[in-house]
Amino acid sequence: MTTVRLYHADSFARAFTARVLAHSTWRDRPAVVLDQTGFYPEAGGQGADHGVLGGVPIIDVQHDDAGAIHHVVEAGHERPAIGAEVAGAIDWPRRRVHMALHTGQHVLSAALVKEANAATQSARLGENACTIDVARDPIPEAELARAEDLANAVIDDDLAIRAWFPEAGELATLPLRREPKVDDNVRVLAIGDFDYSPCGGTHCARTGQIGSIRILGTERYKGLTRITFVAGARARAELAARDRIVRGLASAFTCGPAELPPAVDKLRRDLQATREALRDQTRQLAALVAASLASGTDGAVIATVDGDAELARAVASRLVELGRDALLAAPGAEGTAVVMMRAAGSALDCGGLLGAIAKASGGRGGGRPDRAEGRVPAGIDWPAAVAAAIAARA
Ligand SMILES: [Zn+2]
Structure with missing residues (x-):
């Protein structure tokens, strides 16, 4: 049983109709398999879509090895009947954040190769933190800063993004950043001419839709460097939250944000002298x-x-x-x-x-x-x- 993935053709479709093929279970939770779906199942570090299917809340979406996509229904709800035609609606704000983070990860991973010679080994787009593990340790701060600058320049240039299934002949000519994980039906994501990589995820249509990318920190992790980053609406929320903290501190010190470092320094010296x-x-x-x-x-x-x-x-x-x-x-x-x-x-x-x-x-x-x-x-x-x-x- 396979499910047609509507988001491959249009990652901006928020609603769709489909037929219920079967009732299934996913990790002991009741689920529904459809003939086609706009729901993205958790894969490649990108989280599952949530939403509503036939009036019933969908709280998780997973794919199996055979190609079927399981829509996990919230406990306490009846599943739509097998054979029924149902309307599906994606939790759009959630998907939109995921698309910005995931597309931003493509751009940042490519920029880290170009500016810091650091190839991505794996990535996770979590509910709170997004991380990329790259094969270099340590990475000089200046190179990280250049990679971040390049990623944001690519966003400013608003490059067109294209996802398609190239024929074998065309695929062989594409400068893929990493090897595909599948042998056939390789889907390629091209970000202008900036980056080509195999990917089955959901992406923005243009790099401008990523909004911005910010590296929040790095740590050493099993011989790799783990880079924490934000993008899109989550970047705005994160930077706004930090700004509120900085302004609160500046208000407590009755100074401007820029004067905070010397103010804290003076406080530390005063404390030392008092002690x-x-x-x-x-x-x-x-x-x-x-x-x-x-x-x-x-x-x-x-x-x-x-x-x-x-x-x-x-x-x-x-x-x-x-x-x-x-x-x-x-x-x-x-x-x-x-x-x-x-x-x-x-x-x-x-x-x-x-x-x-x-x-x-x-x-x-x-x-x-x-x-x-x-x-x-x-x-x-x-x-x-x-x-x-x-x-x-x-
Ligand atoms: Zn992708």
Whole structure:
């Protein structure tokens, strides 16, 4: 059973009539086979058409090896009867985007060969991202830019696009960019004299209908370069979305889009300077706190610090410099941070002691004998917890 592909002759036909030849299933979903169809089945990286057939929503279209095209019907709908004549209507905005992306892919693939010596291995036109994998890694930025420029120049030149089934003699004379995947009935797509390639897909009639092409990025992929691109209405939507982001950022910085890079740069430098100033202040505060905790006492300092773990760390470092063991707690909303450090010559086992306190209190933490950190429940009586752990280990 084969289905005549009406879109081969006219890829701009949005509606058609056909006869239902059979009911079938495609991956366990009910489907319909027609004598002819305007619906494009998923192939060659181009997505399937959606639309309506005999009043029933079509949610997927696939072809089998025998040449039959299966129109998958949305769940919960009756299929039109076998033998019935039905009207089909393509989801045109969806097809139109696919045609721009797919034709744009032809143009970009050819431009990548001409300007970057990068032959296309495969392409996928996804619902969100369109990618081309090319056989070169890496590709210099300047060559990618030239390929993009060339592709857009081809669009600006509004070249005529032609798809046909040449005789064997004519086919042999055509400078095809890649070998056909089939032996006979090879369909060729010619984009002016710019590019010839075998293809069974749906295409724009002129390159101007692609609108524009933009390379969004590249990544290395299994020895190839994967190029992400947009074209047509999707390119406009993507660039408009990015423009909204840029304008929002410019508004937040009260500058123009062009001044954003220096504005972000300045913000980064200011942040760095602020962090360094804060570090200095913390060090000075830590020295004062450590001196206050150490005065009038001997031996290990077991205390609660009014600050965060970073301040507790700085205070502990300072106490160690003063020759004192430091067993500090810094209470916070999400529990109490604990920092322990051992002075030179001390026999204190910070990791072991903190491990014991954590186990007894339902906290966590540990470390080396000279230094340990962890977290114990909020509201803990820190000096009592330390005293209990020391007594238990003695
Ligand atoms: Zn094509």
